[in-house]
Amino acid sequence: MSTSSAELETGAADEAHERLLTGWGRTAPSRAEVVEPRTADDVAEALAGAGPRGALARGLGRSYGDAAQNAGGRVLAMSLLAAVREIDEEAGEATVDAGVSIEQLVQLLVPMGFFVPVTPGTWHVTVGGAIAADVHGKNHHRDGSFCDHVVWFELLTPAGERVRLARGDELFDATAGGMGLTGIVLSARLRLLRVESAYMTVDRERAGDLDDAMARMSARDDEYRYSVAWIDCLARGRSLGRSVLIRGDHAGADLAPAGRGNGALAVPGGTKLAAPPWTPPGLLRRSTVRIFNEAYYRSAPVSEIGRIEHMRPFFWPLDSVRNWNRIYGPSGFLQYQLVVPFGREDALRESLER
Numbered sequence: 001m002s003t004s005s006a007e008l009e010t011g012a013a014d015e016a017h018e019r020l021l022t023g024w025g026r027t028a029p030s031r032a033e034v035v036e037p038r039t040a041d042d043v044a045e046a047l048a049g050a051g052p053r054g055a056l057a058r059g060l061g062r063s064y065g066d067a068a069q070n071a072g073g074r075v076l077a078m079s080l081l082a083a084v085r086e087i088d089e090e091a092g093e094a095t096v097d098a099g100v101s102i103e104q105l106v107q108l109l110v111p112m113g114f115f116v117p118v119t120p121g122t123w124h125v126t127v128g129g130a131i132a133a134d135v136h137g138k139n140h141h142r143d144g145s146f147c148d149h150v151v152w153f154e155l156l157t158p159a160g161e162r163v164r165l166a167r168g169d170e171l172f173d174a175t176a177g178g179m180g181l182t183g184i185v186l187s188a189r190l191r192l193l194r195v196e197s198a199y200m201t202v203d204r205e206r207a208g209d210l211d212d213a214m215a216r217m218s219a220r221d222d223e224y225r226y227s228v229a230w231i232d233c234l235a236r237g238r239s240l241g242r243s244v245l246i247r248g249d250h251a252g253a254d255l256a257p258a259g260r261g262n263g264a265l266a267v268p269g270g271t272k273l274a275a276p277p278w279t280p281p282g283l284l285r286r287s288t289v290r291i292f293n294e295a296y297y298r299s300a301p302v303s304e305i306g307r308i309e310h311m312r313p314f315f316w317p318l319d320s321v322r323n324w325n326r327i328y329g330p331s332g333f334l335q336y337q338l339v340v341p342f343g344r345e346d347a348l349r350e351s352l353e354r
């Protein structure tokens, strides 16, 4: 069966207007002419009309740095190009516009028994942004990254050509993780994951230091689809790298508290809490974060098996506070992420010691 849901299209396209843009870290603001296309033809027109600084796509601006700003040039804000074109329940695949968000997809798909194959730690991310950054989720060790589940996407090249690309095409591989520099992704066909409920079975355990955390993850990560460690980056000495390991899987319908039926598959939207519009600089300092970390570590269970939790706090805990990035104050914040190969775990220790 196929379902199309044009009702998911939102809003109207604005005229081009100049705006001050930042990434989610709110550092390095810069001005750009922002256009909000609503159709693929609008995108082509906006791209063709860009000046010498060219045009760059922007999703929901959840990149921490300046990846979606294009100072002095044109930015195509893609979130109005947001129709779900087709859901093929038999094949377990969906065709969506690039501006569709993970939030939109999850709320539509989970009640139908499907989930996105990979999600980052916020659901306020567009499919175009997920392809451009080839985002990873807590299931990276098992399922790879977002583009491993993209059957094809349609790209508008800088020359104005619309091409459909699949894995193996050179331009597909350059666009997956290409940060918007190969053109504008217009739409994509995604392979979905079948789920029986909107709930997770979650195991939590504390690890006393970095070696302990690494040993526990190496020993048992393969048993879980999802695995993540919260690390206390301020702990020192014998507690350096102390962590809370959080690992889980989708719960079967029989385990979901709402039982069989639609309750078990419901994903409520909305956010009750919001950060205040302005916070004083320095609210988050080492001493306050140390207190938070201590409390978080101590309140985590030493070991807890099979807790049933809704998927929202499991996958997207930070989304429970709207605009949480403001609490870092007006000058914003930087986030460091690193990937190290097996055998170079010492690099993690070194980075925690800094």
Ligand SMILES: Cc1cc2nc3c(=O)[nH]c(=O)nc-3n(C[C@H](O)[C@H](O)[C@H](O)COP(=O)(O)OP(=O)(O)OC[C@H]3O[C@@H](n4cnc5c(N)ncnc54)[C@H](O)[C@@H]3O)c2cc1C
Residues within 6 Å of the ligand: 024, 056, 057, 058, 059, 060, 061, 062, 063, 064, 067, 068, 078, 098, 099, 119, 120, 121, 122, 124, 125, 126, 127, 128, 129, 130, 132, 133, 134, 135, 136, 137, 138, 178, 179, 180, 181, 183, 184, 185, 186, 318
């Ligand atoms: C709380 C939080 C948690 C996060 N957790 C994770 C995580 O677990 N794993 C992970 O991998 N990332 C994570 N991220 C980062 C986020 O997933 C990526 O930065 C993602 O690219 C943001 O998508 P966006 O739609 O907001 O795109 P933007 O931030 O607006 O843009 C990101 C890049 O994508 C390009 N782009 C956007 N749309 C298109 C398009 N249609 N065509 C071509 N290029 C396009 C832009 O030019 C830019 O280079 C997290 C971010 C936050 C704020």
